[in-house]
Amino acid sequence: MKRRNLYIGVTLAILSITACKPTLDEFTPSAGTKADFSKYIAIGNSLSAGFADGGLYLEGQKVAFPLLIAEQLQKVGGGEFKSPFFSEEQSNGSGYIRLKALVNGQPVTEQVADKLAYRSATPKLLTKYTEPINNLGVPGMRMDMAFAPGIGTAAGNMYFERLLPDGTPPTMDYFTYSTSQNHTFFTFSLGNNDALGWATNGGVVKINPKTEKPDPTTVLTEVSTFTGLLNKYVTELTTGDRKGVLATIPDVTAVPYFTTVTRELLIAGVNAANPTAGVKDIYIKTKNGTRAATNADYFILPFSSAGLLGRTDIPDEKTGVVNPYPYGLDPRNGVGDSYVLDVTEAAQVVARVNDFNKAIKSVAASKGLAVADVNAFLTSVKNGIRIDGLAVSAKYITGNGFSLDGIHLTPIGNALMANVFIDAINKTYGAQVPRLNISDFRGVKLP
Structure with a gap:
């Protein structure tokens, strides 16, 4: 699938290959023998789902990093990968923001409000998609919420509710749903929101004025809770010696939102x-x-x-x-x-993310799983890198990697993320899955 970058001119340098290095002809795509890619599923949150620009919409879904990974796995014999795409008639999904203009260098954005996919305004519910899927990414999903009964009801998460057929028991939780897909291989990218929700609210836990109880999406998850649930999740996913990739959690202070x-x-x-x-x-x-x-x-x-x-x-x-x-x-x-x-809150959330990542690496090692170190990669992106002729950084709009909401990824960012996973797969499982060419993708769409 070609996705030409319509907004950024790219000049690719010719690589000089020395005699002691493998030539391009010597790279033969291969699945190796250590993992079975015939049914790959992706478990995660908004990043896995393709959420971008403050919303979930069709164009973003089509460049979600799990789908890009699946397309490369298919080159080595991987199976079909289905995503819960919005229809063309409802392609703007939940709605999103787009860049309307740049005035004196300052962005002016507008909310896209046509071709939406809501079937109910109160409560907000999206048009159902209940066919079998492989991309199980659910925006807003957290490690703690994945085990919560009722999260798939109208009072829970509308993105998860969308995926469940009518008549699904109200006790259905995301953990049960995502671990009962008869998969052979998985990527696991949960935990961002267990820190991010608290951080994006300035380190403040919101209190629901009606119930006078904390809003669970803004609570900073305890390390012991996170570790216990992570171990339970991965143990279930790896039964029968199934393999996969665990992603570390990015440093939230490295994204344009902050x-x-x-x-x-x-x-x-x-x-x-x-x-x-x-x-x-x-x-x-x-x-x-x-x-x-x-x-x-x-x-x-x-x-x-x-x-x-x-x-x-x-x-x-x-x-x-x-x-x-x-x-x-x-x-x-x-x-x-x-x-x-503030500086104290920032230190607290960075420490918490580091503790989460220690747990992720520990359980991966204990199960012999690959680790996609998204944290290390996005930290390097913060100060700027150059890949496939493109400059990528954490600069808002011009940095290419992050969408207009300052947290989620552009198509370029998704391609970069997919390559981090592909590198981990190749290293751990002895495969030769081709990497994506980043210059085939765009950054923020300019007006």
Whole structure:
């Protein structure tokens, strides 16, 4: 399947092959003898599903990294791989954002609201897709939620509910669903949301005002809980000596959602709009009180578009009382905690992800499974790399790797992710699965 990059000119250098290195002709695609690729399934969350630009839609589904892996596995005898695609008539799925324009270098986005795939507005439910599938990725899925009964009901996760036939018992959980597919090979990429949900809410656990209980999507999963459930999951997936690849969890602070809106840019923006302002600090609320922000604090991407900085009509997050001091520019009215992952919170989530990854590598070693070190790869991408003639970094829009939501991947990013898995498969299972050519894919679609 060719996907030409329509937006970026690419010049490929001719590789010089020395006599001591294998020539291109010597690379013979092979499945090897250590793994059976005849029925490959992908277990995961939004990244596996092809979620991008803040939504799940057909174009993103068609370049989801598990599908790209499957296409390469088919070159060595792998089986058919089916995905729960939206129809052409409902191709925009849940809706998503697209880049409308660049004004003075600043992105202007708009919500795509036509050709959606909702069958119910209240509660929001997507059009069902209940045929057999191999890509089991469910946006929003977490390790802890995978074992929760009711997650596939109308009150649970609409992306999972979409995949279940009418009449499915309400106790059906994602773990049971995903481990009963009679697979021969799997990729497993769960756990991102066990840290990401907390981090994207500025290290704050949301409280449901109706139930006065924590929103489980914003809770930072305990290491012991994560480890226990991971071991149970992998034990079930590997019964009968079935093989697969476990993915490590990326450092959440390495994605544009946290690296785009910086303290320096906010200060520069205020002073550019009002040259006499002389602003030198942005003030933030933390769990230890209000203080001046530092370069080690992470403002989340939506803060920039919210247009709150300097306003005097913003209600307090907790009391709801309007604070008359300029928002974020006066120590008496700091930026709300949910808009900032401060240095202490950032250290906490990085440590938690590191602990999760230790557990992932440990269980992989105990079961003789491959590890796709997505964490290490995306950390290298943060500062910029060059692959197949393309520059890829964590820069928002221009970095090529991340979509407009600052978390999920572009087609280029998905191809890069697929290659990380393919490299792990080849290394661990003695296969020679061809890698993808990154220059066949696009980054952010420009207006």
